[in-house]
Amino acid sequence: MFHSPRIVRWLVLIVASLGAVSLLEMVHLPAALLLGPMFVAIAFAVAKKGVALNRTLFRASQAVVGAMIARAMPLDVFKEIAHTWPIFIMTVFSVIAVSTILGALLAKFNILPGTTALWGSSPGGATAMTLMAGNFGADVRLVAFMQYLRVLLVTLLATIVSHFLAPESAAVSVVAQLEQPIVWSAFVLTMAIIAGALLLARFISLPAAPMLISMVMINLAMNVGGLQIELPLPLLAIAYAIIGWSIGLRFTKDILRYAFHALPAILFSVLLLIGICCVFAWLLVEYAGIDPLSAYLATSPGGADSVAIIASSVSVNQPFVMSMQTGRFIAVLCLGPALSRLVARWLHQ
Template identity: 85%
Template sequence: MLHSPRRVRWLVLIILSLVTVSLLELIHLPAALLLGPMFVAILFAVAKQMVSLNPTLFRTAQAVVGAMIARAMPIEVFKEMQHTWPIFILTVFSVIAVSTLLGAVLAKFKILPGTTALWGSSPGGATAMTLMAGNFGADVRLVAFMQYLRVLLVTLLATVVSHTLAPESSATSAITQLEQPIAWGAFAITSVIILTALLLSNVIKLPAAPLLLSMIISNLAMNVGGLQIELPLPLLATAYAMIGWSIGSRFTKDILRYAFHALPAILFSVILLMAICCLFAWMLVEFAGIDPLSAYLATSPGGADSVAIIASSVSVNQPFVMSMQTGRFIAVLCLGPALSRLVARWLH
């Protein structure tokens, strides 16, 4: 394909991405829509066959993901935060403190450069953390490698735990969502929100501005204005593909060698974080009376989007689970930049 026309390379990229997503969906991997295109894009980049992505389309994809995150934050989630605020604060900030410490140690021992280790260890939404990391001097490729490696491991363990504690439930494949009807009126409103976020992002300078502004506006529209956020699966799949291609296209043979060289230490930090989160879950069961599956999903460091998919298919306290995941995500978004600067000063 070295001398193939640009359109031919795009066609091959899209077809291979669809095939990879389908294969990942067969094992019910929640992050399949993003990981599939990212894996294919890495192969293209390493083979020096990558096609260029339109910056406007990439920003639009960020805004779509922002609306998707907001949709997982209904008013019941915030009411649950208020109802269980002592447990909420203790659990959320304990996980953030542990992940920050692990990231700082990886950076201190020069296993990963600078603040890359911190953003890679952050237990927020993997996509949002990867998008924001580039605005604070981190290597987006290594952050993506860490985040999505953790997504894979946490999702696998969460799926096993869910089937063990709730064997009658089954995970929902994204492909089955194609059968759901589209509310065209709500979709039109959602499209206007996404467009508004894109226009405002040109004026309001924030890290990952399209994502954050879309998330804020969509959440206000849903919880204050009573509007429905409608995101058809084809739109979400396209947005995830754009982000996956953008991340994957930045990989090179050198960065892959570096990542695999650091893999043992990264794996150790991920497994240690998962183990500590399991300990927090046990404490919720023993001292707060939370059922084991809800406690595990609430403290799982895999990201709110992946946990939301698993939680929707099993019998758990969904408001409690999503309040913990959403609260931690918001806290990481707010504290991430400050923690990044703090770790940078500590390293110097």
């Protein structure tokens, strides 16, 4: 049985992914659990040694990611949004406007296809943007390339900035997270809600429905029902691995060649967006009295999940940081489809 080529490929894929995650964790990259499996899957796909992923497992992984995002939205986040709503509106929508313009320009100059450029430039959660992009005619592979390139750069810069502005802080290691006890009653309830979201998603036609429905249900259960949401690291690691594999296995030599051909322009747009967001952070420090590290993390155009990991390990105003990141994520989820259609019409004029 273990001599079956399909089983051997799966075993090699899993072992290689574990090795890649370990290497990325050694350099303290918050997105290692997703990027490691994705890089390995790209190598498999290019070598034409791909495997078939079960669609139900992929949808279940989306739902787990939705629960993870919802867990980062406690009531404190929404209270902070209400408390600082003028700053919140100006900052969030300024970042979205800049990223939309950059995406539209990438499409206008034929560097990337229209909707692909827009979704790849969107400053929401990288995983969520990649999952949703395919429902709006974007090339998921190129969107993933743009999103995770930005995650890599933003995370590296955020880690460096955090090191200098909060040198006494230390990130929580994966080993320490694994040693945390699991509250099994809360875990069972969390899994039951995720299962309910998966079932409901079969009857509701929404982009990335399992993720969005799970996010809403988990958030209501946590903030309205007062339930503890338990998502052990091994569960998140499996979900991230499945999503990483699903993205990576879609790559081909041609798409990689295209991506690297467009790399200079993509890299320039990413660095420009990061630079503009740094200007927004400076404005928050100068005119809103926000401390520099909180302002930088709040305006950082990386994924909300990676910023949440960094913010949890340093001395910052976490409700402010997560209100900005979460608010921008929700705004992009709501406005992304409309902006995608608007840019598509502008390009065809």
